[in-house]
């Protein structure tokens with residue numbers, strides 16, 4: 217606990233989480249997408265959100281680019297700033313998850329240690345999803361033209377080129393966007409989501 221937060225107590229909420237789950241028809245948590253730039257995090261997160269939303273789920277996406285325009289607009293891409301970015305996102309995702317949302321986060325989040333910290337913050341609400349494609353594949357896709365710029369030395373600390381990516385060792389789910397098309401990846405994600413967030417024990 218920091219000096220600033222020492223005199224702050226917790227407010228007890230009037231609506232228990234289990235009641236929210238029963239009303240929503242699904243439990244809540246965080247699907248934490250991690251992977252190289254261009255691996256497909258945003259594409260899959262937005263498609264999965266749309267599908268679940270259409271089935272009445274309380275679901276939202278926190279996306280790297282958008283968060284960096286607002287909540288983390290003061291941060292860059294050094295290891296320290298990335299760590300703080302992921303810490304903030306982890307805390308926000310947890311707040312949403314505690315109010316019954318299924319939160320899908322789409323951040324490169326390259327450092328194992330930073331992702332582990334979110335797991336420590338969120339406990340079993342945290343589901344690590346490895347959105348996996350090789351550097352060669354991502355570079356070939358280059359949907360935002362960032363790899364070209366990074367190779368030209370125009371973007372410092374670019375993951376995969378001039379900064380490391382530490383792949384998850386034991387993710388809850390491994391989605392290979394290199395071996396499967398978008399539709400098959402979504403089927404895999406939907407099946408996992410259904411099993412993890414609607415099984416009977418949770419909603420009893």
Ligand SMILES: Nc1ncnc2c1ncn2[C@@H]1O[C@H](COP(=O)(O)OP(=O)(O)OP(=O)(O)O)[C@@H](O)[C@H]1O
Nearest residue numbers: 253254255256257258259357359393396397398401
């Ligand atoms: N199976 C797949 N799943 C997801 N995207 C795929 C797949 N196959 C090809 N793609 C393509 O790969 C690209 C992925 O881009 P996307 O913006 O989703 O990546 P990202 O991981 O969010 O990158 P960044 O970290 O830079 O935001 C898109 O152009 C998408 O059409």
Ligand SMILES: [Mg+2]
Nearest residue numbers: 257258280322
């Ligand atoms: Mg993205």
